[in-house]
Amino acid sequence: MLRVGLTGGIGAGKSAVARRLAERGAVIIDADLLAREVVEPGTDGLAEIVEVFGTGVLTPEGALDRPALGARVFGDEAARRRLEKIIHPRVRERTAALTRSAAPDSIVVNDVPLLVETGLASSYHLVIVVMADREVRVERLTRLRGLSPAEAAARIDAQTDDASRRAAADVVLTNEDDLESLHARVDALWRDRIVEFERNIRCGRSAPRSPEARIVAADPEWPFAAARLIARLRHGLGDGHDVQHVGPTAVPGRPARDLIDLMIGVRTLAEADGLAGRLGELGFPVRPGEWSERAGGGPAGAGGTWPKRVHGYADPGYRVDLHLRVVGSPGWRFALLMRDYLRAVPEGAEHADLARAADDWASSTGWQPS
Structure with missing residues (x-):
């Protein structure tokens, strides 16, 4: 089994890469989706959030009111860390369970927005980082998510910098042009590196090494x-x-x-x-x-x-x-x-x-x- 970590800053196009990898045959584990599942009504995750932040973060139906919770933690470092201590361990536990259930020859891709920030890079065989210029990301966030330019910039600045992502990346996928070009880069990575990497691990062999001492x-x-x-x-x-x-x-x-x-x-x-x-x-x-x-x-x-x-x-x-x-x-x-x-x-x-x-x-x- 090959474990791949996939990350990228908000607006870089990480989700598009995840969808293409899924089409190629990867097992995708979406950390954002799991973060929602572990705080659904009736879960102990939601119960702990209410215990820490109060009933004001619930909707009238008893579900998590995400905008209300976001308003509580955005800009408050201590509150954000308390929330992370509730959600992150549960997401990691669920991720581990899903990984164990995958077939031995699977390529499991963990789609993790804060992979670098949370220090998870070393837990994967391969880390892919999706990158795009700041201006491109701001334009996407305003056009696709309805954010103002100031809101988009604040979301970008709340995450780690591009230099830190590059340092953690085994592969950098640039996503600044059309979707067809991005798909071509993902397909080449899948064909020329990822599939062979998984096969080599499963067969217990090293990648071929050129005898040339150039x-x-x-x-x-x-x-x-x-x-x-x-x-x-x-x-x-x-x-x-x-x-x-x-x-x-x-x-x-x-x-x-x-x-x-x-x-x-x-x-x-x-x-x-x-x-x-x-x-x-x-x-x-x-x-x-x-x-x-x-x-x-x-x-x-x-x-x-x-x-x-x-x-x-x-x-x-x-x-x-x-x-x-x-x-x-x-x-x-x-x-x-x-x-x-x-x-x-x-x-x-x-x-x-x-x-x-x-x-x-x-x-x-x-x-x-x-």
């Missing part, structure tokens, strides 16, 4: 991609697992292969093997046979080998190697030392004996692995 210019997206993947691993594995971005793409401004190297520190290789199943569920299957590396990064036969475990990534939109190394081992230390040395001394990459230069730097600065 060096490309430094990409400012690398640290953001690494941060998203690290957050996913930490969320999925729980506390106590140290996950770090290592390798050439962890050095800002340095040309490198377009490959994100991540590292998990473990106490033993047996512990690493014990994590294999859970990592596979998170989208990081084992790369069979890649159980060691050349010591010090030198030529074959020079210095022997260091044992480790390597996992790939099932998402064809990323190129990732996940290394599991024993904390305190030479390979673990070397990965951290090279990253920190090249961050501190970028010109050190040109040194004829890079490993020795890094060791000398560590000795002179008192560097210790983080």
